[in-house]
Amino acid sequence: MNIRVTDIPAKTVGRIDVANVSISLGEGAGAFEAVRDLDFAVAPGELVCVLGPSGCGKSTLLGALAGHLKLTQGRLTVDDQPLLGPSPDRGIVFQQHTLFPWKRVRDNVAFGPKMRGIGKAERRRSADEILKLVGLDGFEAFYPSQLSGGMQQRVEIARVLINQPRVLLMDEPFGALDAQTRSLMQEVLLDIWTKIPTTTVFVTHDIEEALFLADRIIVMSARPGRVIDDIRLPFARPRHSELVTEHEFVRLKRHILNLLRRPDNSPPLPRLSPLGVPGE
Amino acid sequence: MASGRTIDRLPKLRWLVRAGSILACIGLWQLASSWHLHLGIVTFRNVPPPTEVVQSAIFLLKSPKLFAHVSSSLWRVFAGYGAAVVIGVALGFAIGRSRAASDLLLPPLELLRPIPAVAWIPLSILMFPSSELSMIYITFIGALFPIILNTVHGVANIDRRLVASARSLGGTPVAILREIVLPGAAPSIVTGLAIGMGTSWFCLVTAEMISGQFGIGYYTWEAYTLQNYADIIVGMLVIGLLGMGSSWLLTTLGHYLMPWRDPAVAR
Numbered sequence: 001m002n003i004r005v006t007d008i009p010a011k012t013v014g015r016i017d018v019a020n021v022s023i024s025l026g027e028g029a030g031a032f033e034a035v036r037d038l039d040f041a042v043a044p045g046e047l048v049c050v051l052g053p054s055g056c057g058k059s060t061l062l063g064a065l066a067g068h069l070k071l072t073q074g075r076l077t078v079d080d081q082p083l084l085g086p087s088p089d090r091g092i093v094f095q096q097h098t099l100f101p102w103k104r105v106r107d108n109v110a111f112g113p114k115m116r117g118i119g120k121a122e123r124r125r126s127a128d129e130i131l132k133l134v135g136l137d138g139f140e141a142f143y144p145s146q147l148s149g150g151m152q153q154r155v156e157i158a159r160v161l162i163n164q165p166r167v168l169l170m171d172e173p174f175g176a177l178d179a180q181t182r183s184l185m186q187e188v189l190l191d192i193w194t195k196i197p198t199t200t201v202f203v204t205h206d207i208e209e210a211l212f213l214a215d216r217i218i219v220m221s222a223r224p225g226r227v228i229d230d231i232r233l234p235f236a237r238p239r240h241s242e243l244v245t246e247h248e249f250v251r252l253k254r255h256i257l258n259l260l261r262r263p264d265n266s267p268p269l270p271r272l273s274p275l276g277v278p279g280e
Numbered sequence: 281m282a283s284g285r286t287i288d289r290l291p292k293l294r295w296l297v298r299a300g301s302i303l304a305c306i307g308l309w310q311l312a313s314s315w316h317l318h319l320g321i322v323t324f325r326n327v328p329p330p331t332e333v334v335q336s337a338i339f340l341l342k343s344p345k346l347f348a349h350v351s352s353s354l355w356r357v358f359a360g361y362g363a364a365v366v367i368g369v370a371l372g373f374a375i376g377r378s379r380a381a382s383d384l385l386l387p388p389l390e391l392l393r394p395i396p397a398v399a400w401i402p403l404s405i406l407m408f409p410s411s412e413l414s415m416i417y418i419t420f421i422g423a424l425f426p427i428i429l430n431t432v433h434g435v436a437n438i439d440r441r442l443v444a445s446a447r448s449l450g451g452t453p454v455a456i457l458r459e460i461v462l463p464g465a466a467p468s469i470v471t472g473l474a475i476g477m478g479t480s481w482f483c484l485v486t487a488e489m490i491s492g493q494f495g496i497g498y499y500t501w502e503a504y505t506l507q508n509y510a511d512i513i514v515g516m517l518v519i520g521l522l523g524m525g526s527s528w529l530l531t532t533l534g535h536y537l538m539p540w541r542d543p544a545v546a547r
Binding site for chain 2: 068085087088091092096098101102103111116145160274275
């Protein structure tokens with residue numbers, strides 16, 4: 001197999017710089033500014049949650065990081081390289097899985113290596129290896145529709161990580177799962193992230209999820225999305241579900257709730273997607 | 281146990297009822313034609329009974345004519361439908377994937393589409409040097425539009441998130457066409473192929489009745505002109521069987537090419 005991210009001296013790749021980034025979406029009269037003047041950096045290996053109300057542009061930022069959306073202003077770099085479009089260096093996991101229904105789990109995961117021209121036997125072996133790591137050995141020959149929602153997202157994560165990306169981008173990946181599966185998947189993600197330390201930007205509107213997962217939470221305001229707080233979390237790893245009842249956890253949760261409180265009667269904004277305005 | 285037995289016997293009973301229904305229809309037909317039933321607007325006076333049809337069918341089966349007729353029909357469908365598949369899928373891909381191709385190709389196709397393929401028969405006889413080619417052309421035109429339109433539909437309705445994911449995973453435009461667009465559009469394309477198969481048989485039989493010298497449509501029409509009325513029904517049955525066979529072929533091909541859509545696999 002080729003070099004694994006784990007073999008590289010830990011935490012040297014995957015630095016993200018977001019400098020004065022504004023992004024407008026839509027066309028003509030429907031155009032609007034989704035995010036304005038975002039300015040922050042993510043350190044290599046960091047797990048950052050971007051938290052904000054629905055429609056605040058956090059998914060838009062993620063889409064720009066993935067290379068699917070263009071900036072109207074500012075600069076976005078990963079390891080000082082400007083982003084020129086989608087790349088396996090910046091893998092993205094969507095809220096609803098985007099596994100290819102016609103490929104078996106193994107071949108879905110092996111898609112990236114196949115695009116790099118790696119032979120069938122070798123790419124399948126790598127796929128099986130990483131599937132084992134996400135806890136899916138025994139399901140290699142299944143079709144995606146035969147898996148549960150949680151398993152589908154595990155395959156999705158494996159399919160991105162097999163490319164050894166510099167950054168892992170996740171757009172509310174567990175938002176469509178039931179509460180129990182979601183908390184299980186959060187632990188699975190932390191476990192994978194520990195084994196394959198990758199800079200991760202995790203978008204969510206679930207405060208507890210962000211507090212449980214992140215090294216650091218970036219809180220965004222309603223549209224146009226701006227950074228209104230940047231919180232470094234003091235919780236030690238490995239983390240367990242008891243964390244959610246700790247005093248500091250509850251205090252931070254209350255703090256963020258206050259930050260995100262909307263004026264009464266303001267209608268919620270429609271959800272944006274990393275690919276722009278849904279249905280455009 | 282009593283309840284278990286009812287569950288076991290129910291499907292058997294239903295099959296019996298179904299078979300009985302077919303037998304009853306044939307029986308009614310036998311009675312209607314042997315009594316020369318006359319119902320005012322429709323008459324069974326010239327309709328041969330099933331017994332005669334069976335005799336004619338056995339006669340045709342034994343004669344070398346059957347092979348000549350069936351093989352020339354099959355050849356025409358193979359050529360006309362085959363050309364429609366190749367051209368239709370290619371055009372459908374171009375129109376569904378590229379706005380320029382859509383603007384360039386779609387307007388004339390939209391103008392031609394409402395014209396039923398059968399209406400092409402006189403012109404196609406004038407356009408082509410042989411009646412053979414004009415019949416193949418009719419078969420082609422009949423299958424072309426359903427194939428194009430369903431391919432366009434399938435290609436244009438690919439989930440764009442799948443394409444975005446493939447690009448994020450390093451897929452080049454050509455790879456995306458082959459790995460994502462083609463399998464994603466496959467169900468819709470196969471639907472177009474099935475509809476096209478139906479219309480192409482329909483068009484072929486009509487064309488053969490008008491300008492054929494061999495072929496199962498010609499056989500059926502010839503039977504009418506020669507007053508071999510039982511042969512008309514034999515011809516109709518052969519046409520039905522050929523249509524059934526080709527749609528079975530397509531369904532089987534669909535299952536083979538798209539195993540992920542199998543209900544046993546994909547719940």
